[in-house]
Amino acid sequence: MRDHASKPGMQLADLSVADLGAGFRSGAFSPVDALESAFARVDAFQGQVNALVFQDRETSRAMAEASAQRFRQKSTLGPLDGIPVSVKDLTPVAGWPNRRGSRALPMDVPASADAPATARLREAGAVFVGKTATPESGSRIVTRSAVHGVTRNPYAPDRTPGGSSGGSAAALALGMGTLATGTDGAGSIRIPAAFCNLTGLKPGFGRVPAWPPSHFMPHSVTGPMARCMDDLVAMTEVMARADPRDPFGWPVPFDAAQAAVPVGGRRVALSYDLGTGRAPDPEIRSALEAVADALSDAGVEMELASPRWPVPPSEPFEVFWTTSYAGFLDLYPEHQAREMDPLLHDITARGRACDTLTYHRALNDRLAITTESHAFLTRYDAILCPSVIGPAFDIEADAPPGETPDDWSWSPYCYIFNMTGQPALAVPAGFDLGGLPLGVQLAARTGREELLLSLGSAVEARLGLLDRRPPMLVDSQ
Numbered sequence: 001m002r003d004h005a006s007k008p009g010m011q012l013a014d015l016s017v018a019d020l021g022a023g024f025r026s027g028a029f030s031p032v033d034a035l036e037s038a039f040a041r042v043d044a045f046q047g048q049v050n051a052l053v054f055q056d057r058e059t060s061r062a063m064a065e066a067s068a069q070r071f072r073q074k075s076t077l078g079p080l081d082g083i084p085v086s087v088k089d090l091t092p093v094a095g096w097p098n099r100r101g102s103r104a105l106p107m108d109v110p111a112s113a114d115a116p117a118t119a120r121l122r123e124a125g126a127v128f129v130g131k132t133a134t135p136e137s138g139s140r141i142v143t144r145s146a147v148h149g150v151t152r153n154p155y156a157p158d159r160t161p162g163g164s165s166g167g168s169a170a171a172l173a174l175g176m177g178t179l180a181t182g183t184d185g186a187g188s189i190r191i192p193a194a195f196c197n198l199t200g201l202k203p204g205f206g207r208v209p210a211w212p213p214s215h216f217m218p219h220s221v222t223g224p225m226a227r228c229m230d231d232l233v234a235m236t237e238v239m240a241r242a243d244p245r246d247p248f249g250w251p252v253p254f255d256a257a258q259a260a261v262p263v264g265g266r267r268v269a270l271s272y273d274l275g276t277g278r279a280p281d282p283e284i285r286s287a288l289e290a291v292a293d294a295l296s297d298a299g300v301e302m303e304l305a306s307p308r309w310p311v312p313p314s315e316p317f318e319v320f321w322t323t324s325y326a327g328f329l330d331l332y333p334e335h336q337a338r339e340m341d342p343l344l345h346d347i348t349a350r351g352r353a354c355d356t357l358t359y360h361r362a363l364n365d366r367l368a369i370t371t372e373s374h375a376f377l378t379r380y381d382a383i384l385c386p387s388v389i390g391p392a393f394d395i396e397a398d399a400p401p402g403e404t405p406d407d408w409s410w411s412p413y414c415y416i417f418n419m420t421g422q423p424a425l426a427v428p429a430g431f432d433l434g435g436l437p438l439g440v441q442l443a444a445r446t447g448r449e450e451l452l453l454s455l456g457s458a459v460e461a462r463l464g465l466l467d468r469r470p471p472m473l474v475d476s477q
Contacts, residue, residue, distance in 0.1 A: 011477075012037035013175030017083055017231045020178060020182035024071045024082050031082030031127060032179070035060060038084040038129050039071070044476060047153045049161075051170035052361050053089050054097060054107075054131040063127040065178040070125065079234045081125030082389040089131040090138055091115045091222055096128075101136040101145035104332065104339035114137050116209035116243035117181055117222045125236045129177040132153060135165030136341040137328065138188055138220070141411060142398055143167055146341060152395055153195060154470035155437055159392035162192035168225055169196040173470055178227075185220030186321065187387065187414025193225060193426035195441025197468060199232050199456060200225035202414075204446045205421035206250045208236075209243035215327040218248070219418040228466050229457040233259045236449065250447075258450035259315035263458045264299025266381040266451075267270035268292075268442075274385040275306040276412040278314065281390035287429035287438040291459050292384060298458035302384075307376040310368040313416045314408055319354055319362035320419070321408070326351030343406065370420040374445060377422075382455055386413045387426060392437035417443050425452040428465045435471070 012020070012034045023029045039057065046052055067082035076082075092111035115124060122128075133143050133151045138213045143151035143166025151160040151166045152313045154173040161170045161376065165182030169192035172180040182189040184202040193200040205218040214220060224235035233256050240254035270292050273279050280288075292302050325347040329337050337345075377383065389410060390400060398405035417424040424443040431437055444452050460466060 009240060013041045015178070015257065016228055017178060017234045020083060021079055030071065031064040032061065034082060035064040035084050035127050035129070038175060038177050045174045045472065048157055048472060049154055049170045049174065050149055051132055051151055051167045051174070051176055052086065052130040052250060053099070053133045053167065056096060059095070060128055067125050067127060073270060077123070077125035080121065080238055082130045083126050083179060084177040084459065085121055085126045086129045086132050086168055086171045086180045088136050088165055088181050088183055090183050091118055091181055093118050093128060093131065097145065101134045101148060102340055103147040104336040108468045112372065115222065116211050116246060117239045119243065120241045122239050130179065132171050133321055134164050136344060138164035138183060138185060139325065139341060139343055139347065140164060141187070141191055150395060154394050154472060155435065156392065158395050159436065160195065160395050162195040164188040165192045165225065169193060169198055172198055172225055172227060174473055179231060180225040180388065181222060182218055182225045183222050184418065185216050186418055187411060189223050189424040190387040190424060190441050192413050193438060194388045197428050197437035198227060198426065199229060199428060200426040201232055201236055201449065202417065202424045203240065203449055204423040206248045207247035207423065208239045208450060209249035211243065211245040215324045218421055221345055229453060229460050233453050236453070252447070255450055259453035260326070261454050263295070263454050267301045267303065267453070268295055268455070269305040269380040269383045270302050271306040271383055271385040273306065274413050274416065275309050278389070278412050280386040283432045283438055284386050284388065284390060284440070288384060288386065288440050290463065291377055291427060291429050291440055294459045294462035295455065297462055305380070307372050309372060311365045313369055313419065314412060316362035316365040316369065317408065317415050317419060319359060322347050322351030323354050339353065344407070366419050369416065373416070373420045373422060381451060382442050384440060384442055387439055387441040391432050414441070421450060423448055423449045423452055425456050426452045427456050427459055430465060431468070
């Protein structure tokens with residue numbers, strides 16, 4: 001167990017899943033106390049970062065009190081019972097609105113049912129703190145929408161937290177919940193995690209069940225975000241449980257014990273550009289080397305190597321990205337579609353211009369890319385590579401300095417694993433000279449989430465980066 005409770009300035013909102021559970025069981029504090037600590041963080045910092053877009057404190061408190069009653073009766077539901085969790089506003093929570101960052105969708109229409117991820121968390125006794133900000137329908141790498149405004153980075157409010165799970169990242173970094181859900185269709189968990197000193201898992205397609213079916217399948221998945229690897233393991237074990245509504249869901253359970261197996265003897269490839277030809281900034285290169293050294297220290301055999309893609313991965317990805325949004329926008333009546341982000345209409349126009357031959361060529365290209373990625377990872381247990389080209393950029397921008405917004409050429413690393421369906425793990429990797437977080441990713445073959453988490457834990461144990469909290473949080477205590 002990570003002994004957070006003994007560290008100066010630590011409050012319940014800062015504690016890990018294991019530390020909170022130990023306190024609940026001993027009677028030192030209750031799930032109600034943990035929720036109120038999370039609410040105190042919302043009250044203190046929401047005005048500075050704009051992380052949450054919906055709260056229903058009466059319902060949240062009822063969930064916490066029900067958990068407290070289970071602890072009094074010694075009838076708890078597992079490690080996540082009583083743990084505060086924030087939920088990205090692309091993921092339905094029964095009885096709460098699911099506005100998806102859109103002014104076209106009403107605030108007063110609640111979701112009729114939980115998504116599988118939130119259903120499993122509810123069944124495990126988790127306490128929902130609120131819904132977190134997202135750009136409209138997850139369409140940006142920053143978190144900004146016409147209906148909710150701009151979400152800021154807790155480590156530097158003049159910088160973006162990334163997107164599209166930027167609200168979850170900002171909330172999590174500040175203790176507005178011990179855990180958070182995200183979604184990832186092109187890097188939307190891994191990019192905010194890199195910008196906010198967090199870990200997060202893009203599970204392989206089907207590992208975390210999804211419903212209702214989406215135009216963004218199989219690229220987009222729902223996954224866990226956390227402040228330490230142990231918490232991420234506990235959340236993954238719950239979210240990966242089966243749901244009969246998902247015909248693509250895996251029948252194979254997640255094995256948390258395998259996520260704790262020592263990594264000595266594993267082979268990991270280190271790639272500075274993931275075979276894309278786009279080198280990251282020097283600080284990311286240094287961060288990759290720090291993580292590689294940590295893995296080597298844990299007994300991992302590191303080797304410099306990159307996949308050789310049969311076609312540039314950006315070409316099929318552009319087809320899938322644009323045609324998915326074209327299909328999505330077609331689901332709405334014209335009066336609602338008109339209210340949606342102009343960026344969605346731009347993406348949709350590109351998608352509608354795609355002909356059938358181009359789309360089928362993209363399908364073939366995706367198969368070839370997936371084949372190469374899986375073949376490469378038969379020679380290695382995992383690959384260590386960038387997730388972003390540099391630290392978080394200016395809050396007013398949609399891309400780093402000198403880069404073109406809505407052009408994935410500056411962010412070429414994450415979406416490859418969305419196309420191949422393989423799991424990828426966000427790994428905190430240090431800070432630049434200005435104190436901005438740096439992150440990288442580890443990816444593995446399909447079905448190897450447990451291995452990725454064990455590698456991430458080895459890095460965490462040696463670099464110890466996750467205890468460095470946002471300056472605004474430190475200054476307030």
